[in-house]
Amino acid sequence: MLSIKNLSADVDGKPILKGINLEIGSGEVHAIMGPNGSGKSTLANVIAGRDGYEVTGGSVTYAGNDLLELEPEERARDGIFLAFQYPVEIPGVSNVYFLKAAVNAARKHRGEEELDAMDFLKLIRTKLKLVEMKEEFMHRAVNEGFSGGEKKRNEILQMAMLEPTLAVLDETDSGLDIDALKVVAGGVNALRSKDRSMIVVTHYQRLLDYIVPDHVHVLSGGKIVKSGDKNLALELEREGYGWVEQLAQAG
Amino acid sequence: MAISAEQQLLEVARDVTLAGNGVDWVDAFRKNAAKEFGERGLPTATMEDWRYTNLRGLARKFPQPVLAESVGAQGSVPAVPARIPDLVTIRLVFVDGQFSAKLSDGHINSSDMLVENLASVLKRDSSLVKGLVGDRIGNHAHGFTAINSALLDDGCVIRFGKNADLLTPIELVYLSTGSERSRFARNVIHLDQGSRATVIERFVSVDENASGLTSVISEISVGANASLSHYRIQEENAASSHVGGSYVGVAADGRYRNATASLGGNVVRNDLVVALNGKGADCQLDGVVIGQGKTHVDNFTRIEHHEPHGTSREHYRSVLDDRSRSIFHGRVFVAVDAQKTDAQQSNQSLLLSEYAESDSKPQLEIYADDVKCAHGATVGQLDENSVFYLKSRGIGDDEARGMLTVAFASEALVELDNDPLRKAIELAVRSRLAPELAEAQSIFEDQQ
Numbered sequence A: 001m002l003s004i005k006n007l008s009a010d011v012d013g014k015p016i017l018k019g020i021n022l023e024i025g026s027g028e029v030h031a032i033m034g035p036n037g038s039g040k041s042t043l044a045n046v047i048a049g050r051d052g053y054e055v056t057g058g059s060v061t062y063a064g065n066d067l068l069e070l071e072p073e074e075r076a077r078d079g080i081f082l083a084f085q086y087p088v089e090i091p092g093v094s095n096v097y098f099l100k101a102a103v104n105a106a107r108k109h110r111g112e113e114e115l116d117a118m119d120f121l122k123l124i125r126t127k128l129k130l131v132e133m134k135e136e137f138m139h140r141a142v143n144e145g146f147s148g149g150e151k152k153r154n155e156i157l158q159m160a161m162l163e164p165t166l167a168v169l170d171e172t173d174s175g176l177d178i179d180a181l182k183v184v185a186g187g188v189n190a191l192r193s194k195d196r197s198m199i200v201v202t203h204y205q206r207l208l209d210y211i212v213p214d215h216v217h218v219l220s221g222g223k224i225v226k227s228g229d230k231n232l233a234l235e236l237e238r239e240g241y242g243w244v245e246q247l248a249q250a251g
Numbered sequence B: 001m002a003i004s005a006e007q008q009l010l011e012v013a014r015d016v017t018l019a020g021n022g023v024d025w026v027d028a029f030r031k032n033a034a035k036e037f038g039e040r041g042l043p044t045a046t047m048e049d050w051r052y053t054n055l056r057g058l059a060r061k062f063p064q065p066v067l068a069e070s071v072g073a074q075g076s077v078p079a080v081p082a083r084i085p086d087l088v089t090i091r092l093v094f095v096d097g098q099f100s101a102k103l104s105d106g107h108i109n110s111s112d113m114l115v116e117n118l119a120s121v122l123k124r125d126s127s128l129v130k131g132l133v134g135d136r137i138g139n140h141a142h143g144f145t146a147i148n149s150a151l152l153d154d155g156c157v158i159r160f161g162k163n164a165d166l167l168t169p170i171e172l173v174y175l176s177t178g179s180e181r182s183r184f185a186r187n188v189i190h191l192d193q194g195s196r197a198t199v200i201e202r203f204v205s206v207d208e209n210a211s212g213l214t215s216v217i218s219e220i221s222v223g224a225n226a227s228l229s230h231y232r233i234q235e236e237n238a239a240s241s242h243v244g245g246s247y248v249g250v251a252a253d254g255r256y257r258n259a260t261a262s263l264g265g266n267v268v269r270n271d272l273v274v275a276l277n278g279k280g281a282d283c284q285l286d287g288v289v290i291g292q293g294k295t296h297v298d299n300f301t302r303i304e305h306h307e308p309h310g311t312s313r314e315h316y317r318s319v320l321d322d323r324s325r326s327i328f329h330g331r332v333f334v335a336v337d338a339q340k341t342d343a344q345q346s347n348q349s350l351l352l353s354e355y356a357e358s359d360s361k362p363q364l365e366i367y368a369d370d371v372k373c374a375h376g377a378t379v380g381q382l383d384e385n386s387v388f389y390l391k392s393r394g395i396g397d398d399e400a401r402g403m404l405t406v407a408f409a410s411e412a413l414v415e416l417d418n419d420p421l422r423k424a425i426e427l428a429v430r431s432r433l434a435p436e437l438a439e440a441q442s443i444f445e446d447q448q
């Protein structure tokens, strides 16, 4: 599904990713953990195709195609979704208008007919329930004045609407209280399927109690320094990141 | 020897026969205005208030004024703009400044409401507008107000008596036809205590051959506790200039709301002078400018707080592409007695081209000490974070930028309290900024 080989990338001329290797199969959930500044968001942004992240080496292949060749919108239409660590507020664009444009862009790309207003509303109502959001949020400007938790739910709502084949969730747990975390995790779990892979980026183990990963990787200093199963997350929780930083230096 | 534009206009004013001719006060009014115009001449860029707007082109060769006498020659009936969807209005249409009964819905003349074209009022009973014409301009006069007065003839009269309330908006459509013409009109709007009205002005070029100048001046008094919503939509073509003004007085607890959408034109200048003359008077002025090609839009606003507890809000936004330019003058005057004034002003511009330009000139003149006055101006480009957010959801680059640009412009209209009108303006904005996001819609009704 997704194959990252020896990937390195600069931000502002500074090397941040320094040789990442990662293989993600269909339907697998991989957690990426690591201390602040280790490059987790950089990896997520490189996958999504954000400007300003310069790939200096290696490759990213997705469903057999060179992902790095594609524009961000092409990646999205091909099924890649990034849930932002800091979702952007867009005054003047209503959530419903935005989502409809996004859904229809993907449908058009797949050669399907665009959804009309009625069908779209029907679809969105079922997805709103998934993340326990009220319909009124659809008529507000995208993320404008949303609380931290509402923004994160809105990200998951978008994911539910767009039905990606690869979702990258960047610190979707940050800033959430436990109830909100459960709702968001519930939404994500409902979207787990054998055709949908996920990369769950988090700083804390807590999220992984609710979204149980198949694999856990530890990123430090721009490299994956350790990989394992869900127990690695628990180990990290006990030992702290000092432990992996030592690993990184040793490796 | 070539005669100057001023001389040429004065000759026209002297020779023409206009509505109300022979009525003493009307004759005197026009004669004084002609004299004043002779003294002032057309504004030039050496005048502080006209620094940014160069009218040399007009002064060199002033477009031929269209007057009632010459209207007979118009012949065929021009296409009128489509109705605003979902909005019932009483429409009065002016073709090159002259009222067209044929294209209009008619008049209102009841015990407490008068809506009628000025030329008819001047002929029928000029006392209805005596003391109202020329009342509001005062010391804000310049060459254009003077020549407009010297050629006083047609326009619209709206007079509401105490507590009169017309829920149906009055829609004034000014159609420009023909090339290199100048068109003048004068509106008089007088709302007595407690009355309420909505006036929508639409400025439209009938086709791409229409050119020259439109100059419509409105004198407006809003009585105590009265309320006027005044909207102006300028959609003239790139060969047409516009120099217009609204001069407004608001009495105690009265409310004046203005939204001006400048969506086209060559050189556009809008004067908007609001005097809050009574305690607790309130005004809100919103504006959106869409600059494309070489469009130049100069919004000159002046708000005068003369009495305590007044509030004023100004929110202007410009989206400027190509070589367009927008100027916002935000004068706010607070008299020494106008304590507890609350005045806020903001002007934001989005530049889509490196050749576009935005100038913002806030100017606060405050003599009272217990007031809240705030102003802010920003000029910038689209936020790339937002662009990426939209693209990361599969929305294409052009569409993403279009959405954000339209959203930026629409933010100036969020307070507009008439939904169908707001939607119509948004659609017009959209069809200019992001035609792929709006079904291209003709603003004209099918040719009758």
Ligand SMILES: Nc1ncnc2c1ncn2[C@@H]1O[C@H](COP(=O)(O)OP(=O)(O)O)[C@@H](O)[C@H]1O
Binding pocket: A011, A012, A016, A034, A035, A036, A037, A038, A039, A040, A041, A042, A043, A052
């Ligand atoms: N847009 C940016 N501009 C400059 N530096 C950046 C930018 N994004 C990330 N960095 C730097 O890259 C490093 C990795 O950051 P990031 O990928 O955000 O880490 P994480 O998500 O693991 O906390 C940090 O040193 C950070 O300061």
Ligand SMILES: [Mg+2]
Binding pocket: A040, A041, A042, A085, A170, A171
């Ligand atoms: Mg991060």
